Amino acid sequence: MFLTLLLVGLFLIATIIITWINLFSSNKLNKEITHLKSIIFDLISLLEKKGRKSIDFSSIKKTLSSLKETRPESSFEIEEVIEIEKIAEVKKAPSNISTKRIIKKQTPKKRKKINLEEQFATKLPVWIGGIALALASLFMVKYSIEKNLLSPEIRVTLGGFFGFALLVVSNFIHNKPKISNSIRIVQALSGAGITALYGSLFAATSVYALLPSFVGFIAMAIVTVIAVVLSLRHGLPIAVLGLIGGFMTPALIGIENLSSILLFSYIYFVFSALVLLINNKDWWTISIPSLIGVFTWVIVWLFSDFAPNDNVVLTLFLVGIIATIFFFTKDKINKSSPSVLLNRIGIGFSIILVGFIGQKSGFAINDWTMFGLISIAGITLAWFDKKLYSFVPWISMIVNMVMLAVWEGKTLTTIDNELYAIVMCVFAILYIIPGIYFVFRRCNPKLWAVLVGFASVGYYLLAYYKLHETNLFESISFFWGGLALVFALISVHLCVTIKDVYKKHKNREVLISIFTVISTIFISLGLTIELEKEFLSVAIILQTLVLAWINNKVSIKVLKSLIQILVIIFLFLLLPQVLLLIQLTAFSLVEAKLNLQASIPIVKWPLFQLGIPAIATIGTSYLLRLKENSNFVKFLEFVAIALTGVMGYYLMRHVFYIDKDILFAKANFFERGVMTNVLFAYGLFCFIIGRYFNRKSFSFSGIILSGIALFRILYFDFYIDSPLYSHHQILGGTGLNSLLLPYGIPILWIFFINKELKKINMNLNKFLGGLALLFAFALINLNVREFFHPEFLDIGNEMASEIYSYSVAWLLFGIGLLVAGIIKKNQVVRYASLAVMILTVGKVFLYDASELDGLYRVFSFLGLGVSLIGLSYFYTKFVFEDKKKSLKKR
Numbered sequence: 001m002f003l004t005l006l007l008v009g010l011f012l013i014a015t016i017i018i019t020w021i022n023l024f025s026s027n028k029l030n031k032e033i034t035h036l037k038s039i040i041f042d043l044i045s046l047l048e049k050k051g052r053k054s055i056d057f058s059s060i061k062k063t064l065s066s067l068k069e070t071r072p073e074s075s076f077e078i079e080e081v082i083e084i085e086k087i088a089e090v091k092k093a094p095s096n097i098s099t100k101r102i103i104k105k106q107t108p109k110k111r112k113k114i115n116l117e118e119q120f121a122t123k124l125p126v127w128i129g130g131i132a133l134a135l136a137s138l139f140m141v142k143y144s145i146e147k148n149l150l151s152p153e154i155r156v157t158l159g160g161f162f163g164f165a166l167l168v169v170s171n172f173i174h175n176k177p178k179i180s181n182s183i184r185i186v187q188a189l190s191g192a193g194i195t196a197l198y199g200s201l202f203a204a205t206s207v208y209a210l211l212p213s214f215v216g217f218i219a220m221a222i223v224t225v226i227a228v229v230l231s232l233r234h235g236l237p238i239a240v241l242g243l244i245g246g247f248m249t250p251a252l253i254g255i256e257n258l259s260s261i262l263l264f265s266y267i268y269f270v271f272s273a274l275v276l277l278i279n280n281k282d283w284w285t286i287s288i289p290s291l292i293g294v295f296t297w298v299i300v301w302l303f304s305d306f307a308p309n310d311n312v313v314l315t316l317f318l319v320g321i322i323a324t325i326f327f328f329t330k331d332k333i334n335k336s337s338p339s340v341l342l343n344r345i346g347i348g349f350s351i352i353l354v355g356f357i358g359q360k361s362g363f364a365i366n367d368w369t370m371f372g373l374i375s376i377a378g379i380t381l382a383w384f385d386k387k388l389y390s391f392v393p394w395i396s397m398i399v400n401m402v403m404l405a406v407w408e409g410k411t412l413t414t415i416d417n418e419l420y421a422i423v424m425c426v427f428a429i430l431y432i433i434p435g436i437y438f439v440f441r442r443c444n445p446k447l448w449a450v451l452v453g454f455a456s457v458g459y460y461l462l463a464y465y466k467l468h469e470t471n472l473f474e475s476i477s478f479f480w481g482g483l484a485l486v487f488a489l490i491s492v493h494l495c496v497t498i499k500d501v502y503k504k505h506k507n508r509e510v511l512i513s514i515f516t517v518i519s520t521i522f523i524s525l526g527l528t529i530e531l532e533k534e535f536l537s538v539a540i541i542l543q544t545l546v547l548a549w550i551n552n553k554v555s556i557k558v559l560k561s562l563i564q565i566l567v568i569i570f571l572f573l574l575l576p577q578v579l580l581l582i583q584l585t586a587f588s589l590v591e592a593k594l595n596l597q598a599s600i601p602i603v604k605w606p607l608f609q610l611g612i613p614a615i616a617t618i619g620t621s622y623l624l625r626l627k628e629n630s631n632f633v634k635f636l637e638f639v640a641i642a643l644t645g646v647m648g649y650y651l652m653r654h655v656f657y658i659d660k661d662i663l664f665a666k667a668n669f670f671e672r673g674v675m676t677n678v679l680f681a682y683g684l685f686c687f688i689i690g691r692y693f694n695r696k697s698f699s700f701s702g703i704i705l706s707g708i709a710l711f712r713i714l715y716f717d718f719y720i721d722s723p724l725y726s727h728h729q730i731l732g733g734t735g736l737n738s739l740l741l742p743y744g745i746p747i748l749w750i751f752f753i754n755k756e757l758k759k760i761n762m763n764l765n766k767f768l769g770g771l772a773l774l775f776a777f778a779l780i781n782l783n784v785r786e787f788f789h790p791e792f793l794d795i796g797n798e799m800a801s802e803i804y805s806y807s808v809a810w811l812l813f814g815i816g817l818l819v820a821g822i823i824k825k826n827q828v829v830r831y832a833s834l835a836v837m838i839l840t841v842g843k844v845f846l847y848d849a850s851e852l853d854g855l856y857r858v859f860s861f862l863g864l865g866v867s868l869i870g871l872s873y874f875y876t877k878f879v880f881e882d883k884k885k886s887l888k889k890r
Contacts, residue, residue, distance in 0.1 A: 247293035260310040264317040267297050272324045279328045287342040294321055298353050302360055311361040315370045318350040348395045355399040363407050368423055379434050386444040393451055400427050401458050417472045428459035445507050449514040456487055457521055484526030491519035513558030520562050537573040540566055541613040548623035564632060610647035614640045637697040648678060669728035672716060673741025679709035680749035687756035699760050706753050717742040723793045734787045743779035747772045773832050780809050810840040
């Protein structure tokens with residue numbers, strides 16, 4: 001049944017199309033004959049003027065006059081030089097006369113500018129008058145109804161006669177060109193007449209039911225034909241009226257009693273007549289409204305009287321629309337032609353509607369068959385005219401993917417899944433195989449290569465989305481990952497083949513880049529599908545290392561972009577872990593649990609999930625740097641350093657908290673000190689690498705890491721969690737204990753870091769020196785406290801001996817700084833010594849004098865006095881005396 005309907009529909013469409021083709025061809029021939037007659041008449045006139053008596057012009061004129069058309073006015077100016085090599089009579093030797101004609105097209109006359117007065121005085125009154133005549137017929141009918149003067153039959157008949165009379169009068173005026181403004185008057189009268197005829201037929205059919213719907217429909221179609229024919233004589237306004245009337249006729253009559261075949265045969269007739277008219281007269285302004293009328297009726301039918309059996313009729317109708325547009329515009333299409341828009345909108349929207357028709361009819365086999373034929377036709381059009389029709393395969397492919405995405409079988413049985421898989425495979429092959437073939441035929445290869453990429457990736461994703469949860473491929477292990485790998489290998493093979501086939505071709509690199517992208521996408525998809533979420537980021541970043549290695553072997557610009565995209569995907573996959581780090585930071589600083597991220601998979605395997613990506617990232621940056629030291633390379637180095645740092649943090653937490661929650665367990669004093677020193681060591685390592693390999697990113701990372709370590713000491717160990725008032729156990733004995741971790745060893749790190757900063761022209765001597773003195777002063781005081789209160793510094797009251805010991809320690813520290821300053825000849829250290837001594841004086845006089853008694857008070861002042869006198873001696877002897885000697889030498 002379907003095949004029969006298909007053949008009948010194709011036959012009907014072919015019959016209608018051939019009819020219009022013949023009409024179009026005959027019109028074209030008539031134009032050519034008219035043009036030739038014009039040239040011949042001009043030649044005869046010129047020869048008569050030159051006195052060519054030997055030629056029988058009268059017989060030629062009689063022959064031309066016997067033709068149906070009269071001599072048109074020539075639209076050409078002819079300049080010719082007739083050289084007669086041998087004068088002979090035409091009858092004897094007509095071929096001995098040779099002529100050389102130079103035909104120049106007339107320069108188009110400039111349009112006369114029409115002022116505002118002329119517009120209102122000549123054009124506007126005519127059109128208002130035509131509208132008034134049309135309204136007159138309407139009001140006459142209305143008046144007769146109100147007064148009950150005439151029967152419905154007479155009213156309709158009079159309206160029809162009135163419209164016919166207006167057409168007769170317009171024809172009479174058309175034949176009298178001497179009448180002023182005759183063109184506008186004829187247009188107005190014709191328009192009013194056509195409107196009156198439409199109104200009369202509408203009243204006879206829908207208002208009074210005097211005519212059956214079928215008869216009224218045919219009558220209005222005839223009026224539409226009259227309007228189209230009259231527009232050939234009277235211009236664009238009548239064509240617009242015919243367009244409106246033609247597409248409004250089914251609405252005026254009502255489509256309830258019309259079959260889909262009758263309705264869309266009529267719509268096709270109206271559209272093809274309008275396209276013929278548009279093509280002959282170049283009235284492209286009404287081409288898009290004509291298309292809107294066509295598509296409006298298809299949409300109206302789909303949402304009103306559509307039945308599943310109408311799918312064939314509507315599809316054949318839209319195919320006929322596409323064929324008509326293609327035929328009537330194929331000779332006039334260029335980049336700037338308005339027919340290009342007609343083609344693109346007509347073909348594109350028709351394909352979309354065919355897809356929607358399939359959805360409305362339940363995606364029967366004939367729907368897929370018809371759409372497959374349309375897809376083949378679209379690919380063929382794009383092959384023959386890549387500039388105009390290159391968009392058609394894209395439209396059909398996207399529509400087909402949408403159709404497959406929304407296709408739901410009646411049941412979820414294995415049979416439905418198999419049918420779905422077969423249909424999808426057929427369409428995937430339909431786009432991929434021809435695309436690959438056209439790539440190697442070198443017909444717009446970039447277009448077809450990109451189409452192959454989108455088709456292969458799109459249909460693969462669609463198949464996975466619709467079928468991966470079914471039992472269709474359940475028995476095949478790693479089916480979807482393996483299928484992605486097959487596509488990737490095919491893409492790699494195509495890259496190699498293109499490299500050999502497209503030697504020294506301008507599109508060679510672009511094509512290799514496209515198929516490289518395709519292979520990368522399929523590898524990523526396969527890994528995403530088959531690997532657990534925890535391992536996906538590792539697989540993605542390893543791809544960047546491979547691509548960077550390939551980038552050094554071949555010159556493909558797109559590889560760098562691919563690497564950048566993969567890095568972005570990798571960082572996106574790590575986004576939950578970034579949120580986790582924010583949580584940990586907030587918890588460490590203010591003990592706030594933000595609950596930004598609940599899953600913590602990376603914490604379980606930091607060496608694998610962070611260490612391998614760090615190695616891959618630094619390797620990628622190194623390989624890319626061999627070609628170009630770009631900002632992206634520096635960014636990769638920062639990423640590698642950050643990954644290594646986070647890995648080290650998680651590993652340290654695992655060491656301290658075995659089989660425990662390593663994230664939100666509060667770090668003790670010893671663990672925090674170890675972590676701080678690890679940060680210092682890592683920062684110093686980055687400084688050394690940056691200096692040795694001249695990598696500013698490493699040097700800058702060293703600054704950041706050292707800054708974080710210093711912040712940890714100042715914030716935690718000095719401010720909020722100092723062992724002096726927080727309950728932390730101090731391991732070891734006085735001088736050699738865990739206090740060295742945050743207060744002693746960092747002094748050494750500061751010394752080495754300061755040296756590295758000087759090598760990169762950063763002078764932070766005073767700042768870092770001040771921090772070192774602060775740490776040393778804190779270490780001395782806390783060790784004094786630890787001597788009197790072992791293990792826990794926050795427990796126990798101060799004794800007199802402890803207070804005295806602080807004074808002694810400060811004095812010794814000040815003296816030590818002075819000695820160091822004198823030996824190193826460092827004024828800053830000597831100033832620090834003075835500051836410590838002044839602080840000691842203040843403590844002894846203000847605090848010790850009131851808190852100490854007995855011998856402790858005596859020895860406190862005694863020691864201070866001796867120290868100050870000694871300080872004066874040292875300054876005089878080793879500082880100022882040396883300065884005096886140096887001045888005398890000068």
